[in-house]
Amino acid sequence: MFFILTGIIPVPTTPLLLTPTEARVVATLMEKARTVPDSYPLSMVALLSGCNQKTSREPTMNLAEAEVAEALGNLKDLALVRESSGSRVTRFEHNFQRGVGVPEQSAVILGLLMLRGPQTAGELRLNTERWYKFADISSVEGFLDEMLERSAEKGGPLVVKLPRSAGEREQRWAHLLCGPVDANAMGTKAPEGGNSTRLEARIEVLEEEVAQLRATVQKLCSELGLN
Template sequence: MTDLPVSFPPLSAIETRVLGVLAEKQRTVPDSYPLTLNALLSGCNQKTSRYPLMELDEAQVQDALAGLTRRSLVNESSGGRAMRYAHNADRVLRIPSQSMALLTALMLRGPQTAGELRIACDRMHNFADVSSVEAFLDELAERPAGPLVRKLPRQANAREQRWAHLLAGEPAPQSDEAAAPSPRPASGAAADELQDLRARVANLERELAGTRALLERVCAELGWSPQAPAQGVD
């Protein structure tokens, strides 16, 4: 049996999502942080930069917040007209901000390669190169208090291995889809075109996330829910 990565029971899927959103928004929308319940719910259910996609309700998020608070991973405070929530994971786990960014990306997007993690963490921490990402991942995997990440077995025809976090316990076995052979790497002009396409997609994701964050902030200030359409005036 492997050592437990932390001294508390494994997180549920919803607790993992809630903690990941709090950690992400601390870095990407600091002016709106700590988050209200509405902003947190919107972040949990957003359709970009999330895997798997979820459709949570307020009761589910509140239950997850209660569980995370019992583990000292979340703090609750009063601010304005609504309660606000902030994470305390980096202090509880005693890890640096770079490692927290990597854990956040893994909690929100699932297993990824070091290269994918570098792109996913761009708005939370700008890693100089893939080697620096791997160095922090190795530290998390070799932590004296217990590993927080694990490198998964290499997939068929994959050039790089993916990493998974251990806050929710052992990673689930890879699905048939995930384990299916991937297309052979492109070469020459095709490889350049593929790399350019990936860069464009990453930029679009960042721009969309920024727009969503601005919308969340405006809605929070006006007391609206981002998921509910504004009522027109007759």
């Protein structure tokens, strides 16, 4: 990948193309950096668990450690992931925003699209609340439009607007980090039910609270020499 200098953020000059596994790995790192900072950077065990969790994921995956390790190697070559030093256990952190050359808000939107699949601007604003608080839906739409109109010199568009499905008032958006999408096929997919979405969000909050508590206990045990 080649870069041109634009201030402090390098901008890719060729389109970024990830595999679904690589997208899941880097997006999981992006999520956990925001939602469970006490346990971040992530160990391989924590990263694998995050990639395979059954809530807030579309599609759900059942990745093996070898698949995640291979994805990490490729992502490191793309400067999207790096290993963290200073720990007995190898840990990993993302470098997505700088590696792709986008502002924080765009990185947050892309991370959610990689984790949860196509979403409307309203859904993105709701789902990104724990990552970044957008002022309103128009703010989300502004960054989506910016990524849609991204010039070829910067690597081309990063998102696509899908056709409106029957019964839907808003169009959904999908990312292009894994290559072109079948807009017609994805546009006809039925949206998730509201009750199910709220339940999954609640489960996610509880899972992250447990992860935070676990990280705190591990840190205390380490400080007391109980490991």
